Amino acid sequence: MRVLPDNFNARLKSAVVGTADASLVFLGNFEVEGRWAIGEVGLRGVAFEAGRAVVNRMDEFALLLATEADHVVLKQEPDAGYLAYLADLGLELPRIITPGGQDPHRVVTEDALADPATVARLAQLADEGCWLSPHGVSTLEEELAQRSGLRLAAPGAAICKAVNSKVYSRHLADELGLRQAxxxxxxxxxxxxxxxxxxxxxxxxxxxxxxxxxxxxxxxxxxxxxxxxxxxxxxxxxxxxxxxxxxxxxxxxxxxWVAKDADLNYQFTVGRDGAVHLDFVKQALTDGGVHKGHRFPVSLTPAQLDELHEAAERIGKRLADDGYFGVVGVDAMVDPDGGLFPLVEINARNNMSTYQALVQATFAGAGKVALARHYVLRLRTELAFDELRRLLDGVLLDRDTGHGLLVNNFATVNAAGAVRGAATERSFDGRLYGMVVARSAAELTALDDEITARLAAVQGGGGG
Missing domain, CATH: 3.30.1490.20 (ATP-grasp fold, A domain)
Structure with missing residues (x-):
């Protein structure tokens, strides 16, 4: 198996639809696991946590997975300054569909289902031959596909849920003889x-x-x-x-709980025909099991990379046998002696890295190092992107410098502010997601430190 250099959007379409020139309707229904967990007995309930409003605005990541041939359903129209920034970078932007009303506590799929005009617009796109491409497929996305007539560019909810289970991952590692804890x-x-x-x-x-x-x-x-x-x-x-x-x-x-030297995340796509293509391998940055970001390229030996290639091929073939196709993210670990645990768990859905694929190829290619992460801002009022752009002048990535911070989700900065009471003066935490691109590890660290310092200036006062 080889890593293909072609455009990820085109390769994704070829895998899930069968043609690279298809038009997809992207849907960023993040943390679909909450729907899959309904009726299951485990450690956690399915009630949405207080931070759900921020998670739901992660839907804006889908902007950078799409091209101008595609559509994206978003809970709200993006900040005009942010769209202008993306256009300045020369990025293709899809056509945006926003429901007539949105509830911060609802996933974007629920907003779309609640708005007859949105369902009607999606039905028009279905007539034009478009496909629905969700972050992950639950019964909600199946309902939206059924009501709009859009064909799913993914397996059904039952298959996606089954193969995403950590129980499935462990059984599969046993079956394939892959090392695990x-x-x-x-x-x-x-x-x-x-x-x-x-x-x-x-x-x-x-x-x-x-x-x-x-x-x-x-x-x-x-x-x-x-x-x-x-x-x-x-x-x-x-x-x-x-x-x-x-x-x-x-x-x-x-x-x-085994000792580890590093967490890894690798992604591959499984085609409807069962073909498996490795997309990339990254070092995952975690804290207490919580995903914090990625660093790439990853420092692995040729033997370690070959082992991951082989694991991806075998896992992908087995998933195809069980009816799955589309994006697969696999968490893995490196032990202190350099040995691999190549299958810790399977994520049978889009991953954070999926939404970095197009901009990574454009801005973080050969000779570059990159860090994908989020920064936390404590705000009292909403922050406009143009204000952020002034604050980060000189460290934001642009086409001239080719290094700096590329913001790949701005909606999460103000999302928590939307659920505060109108009369309250309480502050709220926003998340700014981005990819820091540099020419060396030292420059990457310096940029990250400078961005962190600049953002500290807005703590407690954002929005003027």
Whole structure:
């Protein structure tokens, strides 16, 4: 298998539709795992957390996955200054569809379904031969496809949910003989009982244990266990939740917490014909299991890269056998001795790296190093992009310099402010997502430090 140098948008369309000149309607329904987790017994409930408004505005990432031949459904029209900035970079921008009304706590799919005019517009696009390409497919996206007549450029919700489960990932690693941490996949309470007994033995040997919800995401649904008392409490909690469930089914993975030197994320696409193409390998930056960003290119030996290539090919073929096609992100780890754990979990949906693919190829090619991350801003009022652009003058990426910060989502900066009471003066946290591009590791660090320092000036006062 080889890494293909062609345009990712075109390769994606070829894989999921069969032709590179198709027109897709992109939908950024982030954290679709929340829908997949409904009815499942694990560590977390399915109630949306307080930060849901910010997560829902991650829909704006889809702007940079699309081209001018495509459409993107967004909860709100992007900031005009931000669109002008993207145009100044020479990026192709898709046609934007926004529902007539949006609820900050609703995913973009729900906003679209609630607006008859949006459904009617999508029906027109269906008549023109467009396809619906969601971040991930749940029953909500199936409903939108059915009501609009758009064909899904992805498998159905049942397949996507099944192969995205961490229980599936562990079973697949066993089947393929891929190295993984000692542990257990638990589909039933009886299997969980067995896993807990094994975990007790690990704890008695002064090792740590991690328990993962089958559909956990972004650090939610994961527990690191260091004592038998905590393990017992968790065991009782899950047993209570599963007590009334049919056949007492659960969805959990229990593993030894193993030493690692680095987290990796690699992405490949599986075509409708079963062909597998590796897109890229990146170092994933995490903190307590929460994704913080990516650094690339990654420093791996040829032997390590070959091992990941082979793993991607084998995993992709197996996913195709189970009816899956489209984007696949796989989390992996490097141990302190340089050995690989090539399959920690499968994300059968778009990944954060997916939305960097087009701009990465344009601005972070050979001879460049890059860091994809987000910066937190504490604001009292909304911040306009033009104000941010002035604040970051000289460190924002532009076509002349070819290095600096490329902002790839601005909507998340002000999203939390939309849910505050009209009379409150409370501050809110915004997230600024971007990709820092530099010519060397030292320059990358200096740019990141300068951006952080500049943004500190707006803390507590944004928007004037």
């Amino acid at each position: 000692p542990g257990w996949a638990c589909d039933t309470l009886a299997e969980l009982d067995e896993a807990v007994a094994g975990a007790r033995a690990l704890l008695a040997g002064e090792r740590k244990v991690v328990v993962k919800d089958a559909f956990g995401v972004s650090g939610k649904g994961i527990a690191v266990i260091e004592t038998e008392d905590r393990l017992a409490r968790l065991h009782r909690m899950v047993a209570r939740r599963a007590g009334g469930a049919e056949q007492q089914r659960v969805g959990l993975v229990v593993e030894e």
